[in-house]
Amino acid sequence: MFETASDYAQNVDFVMLLIVGIxxxxxxxxxxxxxxxxxxxxxxxxxxxxxxxxxxxxEIIWIVIPTxxxxxxxxxGYEGYQRLxxxxxxxxxxxxxxxxxxxNFEYPNGKKTDTLYIPLSQKTKLVMTSRDVLHSLYxxxxxxxxxxxxxxxxxxxxxxxxxxSFDIACAEYCGLxxxxxxxxxxxxxxxxxxxxxxxxxxxxxxxxxxETDTPQDSVKAEVLAK
Amino acid sequence: xxxxxxNTNGDYVNFYQYKGKHSGILGxxxxxxxxxxxxxxxxxxxxxxxxxxxxxxxxxxxxxxPGQDVMGPQTYNALFTLHGIIMIFLVIIPGIPAGxxxxxxxxQIGAEDVxxxxxNLLSWYLYTIGGLLAVASLFxxxxxxxxxxxxxxxxxxxxxxxxxxxxxAAFILGFSSILTGVNFVTTVHRLRAPGMTxxxxxxxxxxxxxxxxxQIIGTPIIGITILLVIVERLFGVGLFDPAMGxxxxxxxxxxxxxxxxxxxxxxxxxxxVVSEIIPxxxxxxxxxxxxxxxxxxxxxxxxxxxxxxxxxxxxxxxxSRWVYSFLTFIVALPSGVKIFNWVATMYKGSIxxxxxxxxxxxxxxxxxxxxxxxxVLGSLATDVHLHDTYFVVAHFHYVMFGGTIFIFFAALHxxxxxxxxxxxxxxxxxxxxxxxxxxFNMLYFTFFILGYLGMPRRYYDYLPEFQGMHQFATxxxxxxxxxxxxMFTNLFLGLKNGKKAGNNPWGGMTLEWTVPSPPPLxxxxxxxxxxYGPYEYEHYDEVTKNxx
Numbered sequence: 001m002f003e004t005a006s007d008y009a010q011n012v013d014f015v016m017l018l019i020v021g022i023x024x025x026x027x028x029x030x031x032x033x034x035x036x037x038x039x040x041x042x043x044x045x046x047x048x049x050x051x052x053x054x055x056x057x058x059e060i061i062w063i064v065i066p067t068x069x070x071x072x073x074x075x076x077g078y079e080g081y082q083r084l085x086x087x088x089x090x091x092x093x094x095x096x097x098x099x100x101x102x103x104n105f106e107y108p109n110g111k112k113t114d115t116l117y118i119p120l121s122q123k124t125k126l127v128m129t130s131r132d133v134l135h136s137l138y139x140x141x142x143x144x145x146x147x148x149x150x151x152x153x154x155x156x157x158x159x160x161x162x163x164x165s166f167d168i169a170c171a172e173y174c175g176l177x178x179x180x181x182x183x184x185x186x187x188x189x190x191x192x193x194x195x196x197x198x199x200x201x202x203x204x205x206x207x208x209x210x211e212t213d214t215p216q217d218s219v220k221a222e223v224l225a226k
Numbered sequence: 227x228x229x230x231x232x233n234t235n236g237d238y239v240n241f242y243q244y245k246g247k248h249s250g251i252l253g254x255x256x257x258x259x260x261x262x263x264x265x266x267x268x269x270x271x272x273x274x275x276x277x278x279x280x281x282x283x284x285x286x287x288x289x290x291x292p293g294q295d296v297m298g299p300q301t302y303n304a305l306f307t308l309h310g311i312i313m314i315f316l317v318i319i320p321g322i323p324a325g326x327x328x329x330x331x332x333x334q335i336g337a338e339d340v341x342x343x344x345x346n347l348l349s350w351y352l353y354t355i356g357g358l359l360a361v362a363s364l365f366x367x368x369x370x371x372x373x374x375x376x377x378x379x380x381x382x383x384x385x386x387x388x389x390x391x392x393x394x395a396a397f398i399l400g401f402s403s404i405l406t407g408v409n410f411v412t413t414v415h416r417l418r419a420p421g422m423t424x425x426x427x428x429x430x431x432x433x434x435x436x437x438x439x440x441q442i443i444g445t446p447i448i449g450i451t452i453l454l455v456i457v458e459r460l461f462g463v464g465l466f467d468p469a470m471g472x473x474x475x476x477x478x479x480x481x482x483x484x485x486x487x488x489x490x491x492x493x494x495x496x497x498x499v500v501s502e503i504i505p506x507x508x509x510x511x512x513x514x515x516x517x518x519x520x521x522x523x524x525x526x527x528x529x530x531x532x533x534x535x536x537x538x539x540x541x542x543x544x545x546s547r548w549v550y551s552f553l554t555f556i557v558a559l560p561s562g563v564k565i566f567n568w569v570a571t572m573y574k575g576s577i578x579x580x581x582x583x584x585x586x587x588x589x590x591x592x593x594x595x596x597x598x599x600x601x602v603l604g605s606l607a608t609d610v611h612l613h614d615t616y617f618v619v620a621h622f623h624y625v626m627f628g629g630t631i632f633i634f635f636a637a638l639h640x641x642x643x644x645x646x647x648x649x650x651x652x653x654x655x656x657x658x659x660x661x662x663x664x665x666f667n668m669l670y671f672t673f674f675i676l677g678y679l680g681m682p683r684r685y686y687d688y689l690p691e692f693q694g695m696h697q698f699a700t701x702x703x704x705x706x707x708x709x710x711x712x713m714f715t716n717l718f719l720g721l722k723n724g725k726k727a728g729n730n731p732w733g734g735m736t737l738e739w740t741v742p743s744p745p746p747l748x749x750x751x752x753x754x755x756x757x758y759g760p761y762e763y764e765h766y767d768e769v770t771k772n773x774x
Contacts, residue, residue, distance in 0.1 A: 002679050012607045016678070017268035019605060023598035030569055030594055037572035038579055041508075049576040049765050059517050061611060062566045063559060070555040070601065077605025078548050083546055133381040136539060136614060139437060140680025143611035146539050149475065150380070153467035153543040167689070171539075171614040173374050175381060176299050179685035189358045 005141040005187065007159050011080040012143040019073050088157045091125035094118065098128070098135035098148040103168070105198060115184045120163055121191040126156045126224035136172035139185055145171050160187040227288060240647070244538030250539045261746060265645070266350050268638075271317050271325055274357060275631075278312040279707060281305050286669075286703040289696045299686040302385070303372040306684055307409060308364075308693050310375025315399050316357050318630050322495035323441075324353070324406055326637050329645060331410060333738040334428045334698040336419025336756065338748040343414040349405040349462035356399035363391035364504030374684060379466035383458055387461025390456055397452045400445045403491075411531055419737070421756035426737045428760040429512065432519045436517070436526040439496075439610040448484035453585045469645070478540055482533035486634070490529040492626060493643070494522055496633035497564055500586050501517075503640055504568050505761035506734040508582040512761045514567040521560035528557045538609050545607060554604035561597055565590060576584030580732065581655040586634030588663050589640050592628025596621060599674065615683075617677025623670045635659075638717060643727030647743040650720025658716060662709030668702025730773050736760050 003058060004010050040046075094116065095106040105116045118124040130148035137156060138145035146156045170181035188196060241261050246255050254266060268568075285305050288295050297305070328346065332339050362414050364370045368388040375380055382389055414435045418427070454465050455477070464470025466477040505512045512518065534542065534550030569591065577583070599621045605608045612618060644651050671693050679681075681692050688696065730739040737756075741749055758765045 003329065012611055015607045016602065019602050019608065022544075022603060027598060030565060031591055034569050034572060034590060036578050037569065037575070037585070041572065041575045041576045043509075043576045046574070046576050048534075049508060049763060050574040051511050051762070052570075052574065054512055058570070059514055059563070059567075061637040063563060066562045070558055073601055073605055074552055074555045075605045078551060079604040081610060082544065094493075121373055133384060134378060138614075138680070138682060140611070141608070145338070145539050145610060145613060147469065147539055148314050149541050152541060161345060163657050167680070169680070169682050173303075173378070173381070173614075173684040175372070175385065176303070178303075179299070179682075182689070191450060192677075213491040 003141050003166075004143075005139075005164065005166055006143075006159050007046035008080060008084050009141065009143040010157060015073075015076045015080070016202045018076060022069060022073070026211045082159050084159070085155075088123060088125045090153070091157060092119060093125050093127055096128040096148065097131055098137070098170070098181075099131040100133065100174055101170070101181045103137075103181070103183050109197060111197060115186065116221070117186045117188060117193060117196055118158060118160065118166060119192050120160055120187055122158075125157045126152050126158065128156065133174050134172045135145060135170050135174050138169045138171035139166060140169070141166040142184075144182075147172050163187045164188055228655055238742055240742065241747045242744060244747045245508055257349075258339075258344065258347050258418055260328050260339050260346060261645075261745065263346050264327070267353070267640050268325040268327060268355065272352075272359065274312050274316040275419050276714075278309055278317060279710065281309040281312070282294055282338065283703060283707060285309065286700040288686070289688070290700055292690055292693060294705055298373065300369070302686040303374075303684070304370035306336075306348060307371050308360075310358060311396070311517055312742060313370075313626075314488075315396055315494075316353075316376055318492045319403060319625055320353060320399075320406070320497060321492075321630060321634050322637060323348070323410070323434055323437055324402075324483060325634075326500040326641060327406075327410065329496065329642065330738055331413060331431060331434055332417070333430055333741065333745060333749050334736050334760075335417060335739050336711075336754050337415065337417035337621070337748065338412065338750070340409050340751075341416055342409050345405055349409070350739060351400045352398050352402035352405070353705045356395045356397075356402060359398065360392050361443055363388045363395065366391060369745050370389075377452075377455065377456075378481075379472070379474045379615060380468065382455060383508050386640070390459060393452045393456055397449055400449045400452075403441045404445045407438035407445070408460045414438075419720065419754050419756050422457070425516070426759050427519075428498075429501035429515070429518055429522075430495075430523050430736075432499035433494045433496075433501070436522040437491050438495045440491050440526050440529070440603045440607040444484045444491070447480060448488075451484070452482040456751060475537070476557055479533070483534045486533035486536065487526075487530050489625070490525055492630050494525060495573055496589075496630045498760065499524070499637045499640070500568060500589060501564075502734075502736065503582045503586045503636060504571050506732050507580060507642075507768070508577045509733060509763050510571060510574055510575035510761070512564075512567070512757070513570040513573070515561055515759065515761070518567050522644075524560040524659050525557065528553065528560070534559050535604055538606060539613050539685070547644070551604055551606045551609075556675065558597065558601060562716065565594060565597075581652050581659070582636050582640035582732070584656055584659055585632055585639060589629065589632045589636065592624055592632060592754040593664075593667065595671075596624030596628055597693035601623065612677055614682055616673040616681045616683055620673030620677060623762050624674070627670070628666060632662075635713065639737075640732070643716065643731045644738055644743050644745070646721055646724075647727055648724035650717050651732065652722055654716040655713065658709050658713035660709075661712065662706055665702050665704070665706030665709055669706055670702075672699040672702065705749035733766075735763060735766055735769055 012093055028070050072176045082147045097104040105113050130150045134147055136145050136147045141159060144156050146154050166185045170178055171192055241259055288297055365390040368386055371389050371392045372385060372387045375602055376398055395454050457463055457490055459463045464472040466472040501518055532553045534546055535554045538547050603621055639655060676695050727743055729743050
């Protein structure tokens with residue numbers, strides 16, 4: 001699997017492996033049985049078919065066993081995700097605003113950036129809202145995404161397990177430059193984060209919505225500007 | 227009924243040779259014969275399929291390099307929107323029911339036509355008007371619609387492109403779908419041949435019947451939703467746009483309340499065709515007839531309760547998220563039951579793996595992958611990562627293309643000799659299938675990996691690390707298209723100079739194989755009396771004794 005930046009992300013990979021593992025067994029079972037029957041019971045080898053109308057016990061077995069299997073899958077998919085979302089008390093809160101086509105991040109002390117910085121050893125809760133159409137904040141390395149909606153607040157809880165820089169993408173189609181909303185998430189050591197928060201990074205620019213370039217060829221951008 | 231009740235000039239005048247009030251092109255455009263209407267639909271659908279495929283070809287071409295290759299982002303966004311609208315509303319939803327359903331539903335239940343033949347023709351006209359409106363919207367001043375086929379608000383309310391006309395097109399297509407549904411439900415209830423009880427109906431009929439109910443119940447909701455979007459765009463009523471006090475999540479609920487059941491409108495008829503083809507080529511009764519019939523109804527019912535799994539990351543409540551996840555896993559079960567029963571039908575059969583059967587084998591493999599990856603997407607933790615990525619694109623292409631469209635092709639090859647009385651070259655048909663399966667997996671399996679690695683969908687541009695896989699998938703799309711073109715060319719040549727096919731070339735037992743190929747205008751010399759279940763091959767000789 002590719003890069004993970006949190007224990008939660010590793011758990012998602014585990015759930016993925018579990019479901020895919022069971023699925024591969026089922027797929028191989030079905031495919032091999034099918035191919036075997038087609039060869040073994042070909043008209044040459046077996047000119048007269050045996051008429052079998054059904055088998056109640058078999059029907060029950062292949063309802064009950066898959067039911068158990070899918071309930072296991074449901075449980076693993078549900079459990080970790082709900083735990084992550086249910087427990088965000090005392091988390092460090094960053095406000096997120098999305099717009100066509102970019103992001104603003106606002107920290108408790110009033111600092112604003114267009115890339116996201118979070119501390120390593122504390123949970124961060126992103127409290128998010130959109131300034132125009134729907135967007136979706138997607139951080140593949142954390143296996144998390146959530147839509148941003150104007151007039152409504154949604155959230156993501158991040159619990160990083162290592163420092164580093166990770167991609168943030170927009171995952172909800174939002175028009176012309178939807179694919180160019182990439183920005184970065186930087187996970188810093190706590191002390192570095194505090195330092196950054198106080199004095200700022202020298203190369204950090206604060207970009208506001210109004211300063212964002214609007215593409216020249218967009219009919220839509222003009223309409224939206226009204 | 228008007229001209230369809232006029233006597234034929236002898237028993238074996240088939241429905242092509244029959245001369246009604248009108249002849250030539252009007253003989254088709256004004257015909258109320260269910261077979262001619264079915265063929266009108268099939269022709270239109272193949273045409274729209276080729277258009278949708280061409281759009282897909284150009285989308286893949288644009289993905290060759292990051293950044294611009296052959297078009298700008300606005301064009302790309304319009305292309306994936308139109309590819310979705312055309313493939314879903316004009317090809318897959320009406321595909322099997324309106325095309326093959328129209329042709330074979332009356333024959334399979336031993337009827338002369340559907341209950342409302344004129345309504346049936348009206349449905350095709352609505353379909354055609356809808357299709358033409360969708361195409362015409364491309365040439366309006368605002369430019370082609372760029373919202374994605376899901377029309378999510380508030381983007382669909384704010385974009386400067388032409389939204390109203392394609393929405394009207396979808397609205398009209400919805401009426402076509404509802405009318406066909408009403409027609410089929412009535413026909414199944416009222417026009418079954420003597421002796422054909424519900425549990426003696428072919429499974430294709432069960433599937434069409436379940437589908438018709440979803441069409442009647444579900445389609446009005448999308449119709450109303452579309453009207454609301456139009457009202458909001460025209461008059462600025464704040465229904466879905468938060469800037470005017472509306473709720474965009476409400477739009478998503480209304481959209482998916484229809485559009486998820488629509489997924490079953492798309493797949494159930496295909497499952498019905500599979501349940502026809504497997505017994506015919508195995509010369510064996512279907513395993514678990516009751517289970518397959520009832521699972522269609524179960525899918526239709528539970529399928530109306532799972533729409534929220536499209537919205538796990540939409541901002542709806544956490545409680546709704548797990549409830550919909552749970553229900554989604556439940557709806558997987560009846561589909562599993564069908565697959566197990568199909569494979570069990572092959573056990574101790576006498577199988578001749580001819581072209582339609584090979585298509586079904588490809589279907590079982592591809593559709594199983596689609597279904598099983600559906601479990602990945604039904605599970606909360608994995609879906610939150612994979613939602614709106616290429617993984618989802620791969621999943622629904624395995625289900626809709628590997629599922630419904632492959633079976634649409636299977637049905638073309640299965641019923642071709644019945645519809646046209648001629649046979650195509652089976653060797654070339656099999657080669658075309660093999661090419662398609664290879665291309666299909668090169669293209670769409672790659673999407674699974676891209677999606678898991680975090681490639682979002684509806685992206686004009688992408689990160690350089692994805693380029694290798696994008697190029698591999700694009701090459702796959704060329705292989706796939708080559709296979710499809712070979713298949714259609716082969717069928718076309720079969721239509722032109724194919725050998726004459728017998729009345730029952732595959733050894734089928736359902737009623738369409740007991741009438742001449744092509745069938746006469748009113749299908750039967752005398753309405754048959756049904757004694758046995760549709761696939762009881764122990765009675766094969768008795769049922770087919772009058773077939774030449």
